[in-house]
Amino acid sequence: MSLIKNFYDVVVVGAGPAGTTAARFAAEQGVSVLVLEKDRDVGYPVRCGEAVSKDGIEPFIKPDPKWIASTINSFVFIAPDETEVKIKFNRTGYILERRIFDYELGKLAAKAGAEILTKAYVYDLLREDGKISGVKFEHNGEPKEVKAKIVIGADGVESRIGRFAGIKTHTKISDMECCVQFTVSNINVDPESCYFYFGTEYSPGGYLWIFPKGSDSANVGLGIGGDKAKLRSPISYMNHFLEKKFPSIPKLTMISGGVPCSITLSEIVKENVMLVGDAARQVNPLSGGGITSGMIGGSIAGDIAGRAIKENNFRLLNEYPKIWHQRVGKRHEIYYKIKNAIYNFSDETLNSIAHSAIKIPENERTLLSIFKIALFDKPSLLFDFAKIFFY
Numbered sequence: 001m002s003l004i005k006n007f008y009d010v011v012v013v014g015a016g017p018a019g020t021t022a023a024r025f026a027a028e029q030g031v032s033v034l035v036l037e038k039d040r041d042v043g044y045p046v047r048c049g050e051a052v053s054k055d056g057i058e059p060f061i062k063p064d065p066k067w068i069a070s071t072i073n074s075f076v077f078i079a080p081d082e083t084e085v086k087i088k089f090n091r092t093g094y095i096l097e098r099r100i101f102d103y104e105l106g107k108l109a110a111k112a113g114a115e116i117l118t119k120a121y122v123y124d125l126l127r128e129d130g131k132i133s134g135v136k137f138e139h140n141g142e143p144k145e146v147k148a149k150i151v152i153g154a155d156g157v158e159s160r161i162g163r164f165a166g167i168k169t170h171t172k173i174s175d176m177e178c179c180v181q182f183t184v185s186n187i188n189v190d191p192e193s194c195y196f197y198f199g200t201e202y203s204p205g206g207y208l209w210i211f212p213k214g215s216d217s218a219n220v221g222l223g224i225g226g227d228k229a230k231l232r233s234p235i236s237y238m239n240h241f242l243e244k245k246f247p248s249i250p251k252l253t254m255i256s257g258g259v260p261c262s263i264t265l266s267e268i269v270k271e272n273v274m275l276v277g278d279a280a281r282q283v284n285p286l287s288g289g290g291i292t293s294g295m296i297g298g299s300i301a302g303d304i305a306g307r308a309i310k311e312n313n314f315r316l317l318n319e320y321p322k323i324w325h326q327r328v329g330k331r332h333e334i335y336y337k338i339k340n341a342i343y344n345f346s347d348e349t350l351n352s353i354a355h356s357a358i359k360i361p362e363n364e365r366t367l368l369s370i371f372k373i374a375l376f377d378k379p380s381l382l383f384d385f386a387k388i389f390f391y
């Protein structure tokens, strides 16, 4: 007996948070859905800092201690001259156990009726009479085909589904943050704070993070612009940081990967193919966070795909980019401009902002108050920020 049927209403490629959310929202419309995942497990290997806001994920999944490694209530920004600025986070953040979190999202999709097949590598789209009619994939070393009315590409940053469909997926090299991360143990940091280091010494054109996982473990990672990574590798910056700050710390895992810190692709629907998550460049370009925004993209696309099939109206797919841009995409365009200004700040400017910020009493410190004081202290910043909106 075959593991799957020959035909589904919707085939989703990739079982990351965007893919399983798209599958779940489509299945909730009562249509048949298959998710194809190339890896053996949903949620593994993990290539992520695992930070999210509670508000961001709560619409999709009820917070559960089994996938929350840490609860975050403050941020510490560290300037190039080591000035530390602590800011209370007026919301709640989580550091996830993504291996479990992604798995739970997969279970929610399955509960809604979606089928999931792992070790299924999609290598092409299927076409009949010039029209996309499904996907070709390899499962257990054997070539297979499955037909579908709609294909959702949720195949991450290295997405090929978009290209197969003829969508331009190119991202500027400077917008592709090249990341490396160690999960370390025996680290002595506040388990309720996330730490961010800025400046040219550790992370030019990006930032370095320490995200605590429980009381003595943390994800320590950094991302630098692809243009900078060509000159010096992210791992070399990371080794320099660890040797200086945490020499001889035990390193449990090491990962590397790219984060597309750009605006959304100009085309995220083509014919009956929709792209979601990193594949569509739905990452917050300022923070590099793509878990919740990918889930939002997935939920919109999945819901529309399900309705298009039920109503037999495929013009509905064109609603997806519109709704995405209204809800998130337009905001990402502003964040992108802010990113380009901030990531180009000189070390002196970053130090000057930090010196101004620590003058604010800690209980009154917010990102907005820091911004206002920084402007007062260094009016030339106004020009930098004016550029954000006028260039």
Ligand SMILES: Cc1cc2nc3c(=O)[nH]c(=O)nc-3n(C[C@H](O)[C@H](O)[C@H](O)COP(=O)(O)OP(=O)(O)OC[C@H]3O[C@@H](n4cnc5c(N)ncnc54)[C@H](O)[C@@H]3O)c2cc1C
Binding pocket: 013, 014, 015, 016, 017, 018, 019, 036, 037, 038, 039, 043, 047, 048, 049, 050, 051, 052, 120, 121, 122, 123, 154, 155, 156, 157, 159, 160, 179, 180, 181, 221, 255, 256, 257, 258, 259, 276, 277, 278, 279, 283, 288, 289, 290, 291, 292, 294
């Ligand atoms: C080092 C690093 C740190 C990060 N830190 C954070 C963070 O702290 N917070 C945050 O919000 N975001 C973070 N991100 C970004 C975040 O990981 C992604 O934005 C998020 O995982 C995107 O979800 P997705 O479902 O679009 O793609 P993915 O999670 O990448 O899932 C794509 C899935 O598709 C599968 N796939 C790919 N190709 C095929 C194929 N041909 N056939 C079948 N399956 C396929 C893959 O195996 C994978 O399971 C980080 C990224 C990196 C690299």
